[in-house]
Amino acid sequence: KLIEGESLRKKLHNTILELKGNIRVFCRVRPLLFDDAAENEPKTVSFPTTTENIGRGVEVFQHGQKHSFMFDKVFVPESSQVEVFVEVSQLVQSAMDGYKVCIFAYGQTGSGKTHTMMGTPGSFDDKGLIPRSLEQIFESRQTLQNQGWKYEMQVSMLEIYNETIRDLLTINRPGSTESGTKQYAIKHDANGNTYVSDLTVVDVRSSREVSFLLNRAAQSRSVGKTQMNEQSSRSHFVFTLRITGVNESTEQQVQGVLNLIDLAGSERLSKSGSTGDRLKETQAINKSLSSLSDVIFALAKKEDHVPFRNSKLTYLLQPCLGGDSKTLMVVNVSPAPSSVNESLCSLRFAARVNACEIGTPRRQTSSVKQLDARFSYG
Numbered sequence: 001k002l003i004e005g006e007s008l009r010k011k012l013h014n015t016i017l018e019l020k021g022n023i024r025v026f027c028r029v030r031p032l033l034f035d036d037a038a039e040n041e042p043k044t045v046s047f048p049t050t051t052e053n054i055g056r057g058v059e060v061f062q063h064g065q066k067h068s069f070m071f072d073k074v075f076v077p078e079s080s081q082v083e084v085f086v087e088v089s090q091l092v093q094s095a096m097d098g099y100k101v102c103i104f105a106y107g108q109t110g111s112g113k114t115h116t117m118m119g120t121p122g123s124f125d126d127k128g129l130i131p132r133s134l135e136q137i138f139e140s141r142q143t144l145q146n147q148g149w150k151y152e153m154q155v156s157m158l159e160i161y162n163e164t165i166r167d168l169l170t171i172n173r174p175g176s177t178e179s180g181t182k183q184y185a186i187k188h189d190a191n192g193n194t195y196v197s198d199l200t201v202v203d204v205r206s207s208r209e210v211s212f213l214l215n216r217a218a219q220s221r222s223v224g225k226t227q228m229n230e231q232s233s234r235s236h237f238v239f240t241l242r243i244t245g246v247n248e249s250t251e252q253q254v255q256g257v258l259n260l261i262d263l264a265g266s267e268r269l270s271k272s273g274s275t276g277d278r279l280k281e282t283q284a285i286n287k288s289l290s291s292l293s294d295v296i297f298a299l300a301k302k303e304d305h306v307p308f309r310n311s312k313l314t315y316l317l318q319p320c321l322g323g324d325s326k327t328l329m330v331v332n333v334s335p336a337p338s339s340v341n342e343s344l345c346s347l348r349f350a351a352r353v354n355a356c357e358i359g360t361p362r363r364q365t366s367s368v369k370q371l372d373a374r375f376s377y378g
């Protein structure tokens, strides 16, 4: 009976998804910070309050012009970490049911991506999506155990910097001779799953164990930062939890994956004043971010060719982006007047990703301008 209920729940869930597609886009506007120095300047970001748009609309003012956008959900500066998590907890849970899930944080450096994903890990109120997701997963594992489910979980964490993968859980110090011999090549196996050769994969039994690993990864990231003169904001951080569940009485099996990704800052060339290495970095970031949007766009339009191979990030996540997998993009935006151009860019990027999912028919062009126009209702 329980299983019947379970499959019915999944069926219903699928029907809802079929109607809405597998891609969701949320927007989160962070509060104004002290450094934003916005005194006496007119407001940059506002939120419409008509019933149709409430909680879904966001407006940006630039040169006296209003640009309006709509998303599946918009979080205002006052929105708490809990409020954000409430909206994603079901998606996280579906990884326990055997779905492949990707949650991305997108936005310029300083817009709140890491706050959204990690927050302040030890704190009760301020911890972000990653620690909360893990707590929920291990809690529900306990519950499901009583229904005959046995779960195994494996964690890996990596960073993609300049199209190069770096293991964040390796015991070798980055740059040491031994880690220098590692390949970190993305391979696709016979079951259509990807793995990274030589990457450290750790079996985990509790969210505390994962916290420990997250700390280690954070350390590894900052070591790399000084040794290689890079900033964590210039790389993509990919946290992967593989979940294998077996029901001991029914022998039913599930294999889910939860990918939580803190993307590199999306700021454009001009602002970072790029030359030399910085230019190369920025080009690599731009390439992989635009590949990501190309892939999501192609998937949602059900195109025959999906350009997964155009970047390491999309190639790595290939099995978790197509098919019946689920994707959420959280677009982080700063309300600072000095960031208005970047904010608009981020929202347009997101609108492009979002637009395709309302079942937009095949179109000749996919120019951002057109889609922005379609989503500008103001």
Ligand code: ADP
Binding pocket: 029, 030, 031, 033, 077, 107, 108, 109, 110, 111, 112, 113, 114, 115, 116, 233, 332
């Ligand atoms: P990013 O990772 O996009 O570069 P961060 O997450 O580091 O940005 O955020 C930049 C700054 O803004 C940090 O000091 C962070 O604590 C703060 N911040 C971001 N989002 C929020 C929020 N929702 N509430 C309070 N502070 C925030």
Ligand code: MG
Binding pocket: 113, 114, 115, 232, 233, 262
């Ligand atoms: Mg960050």
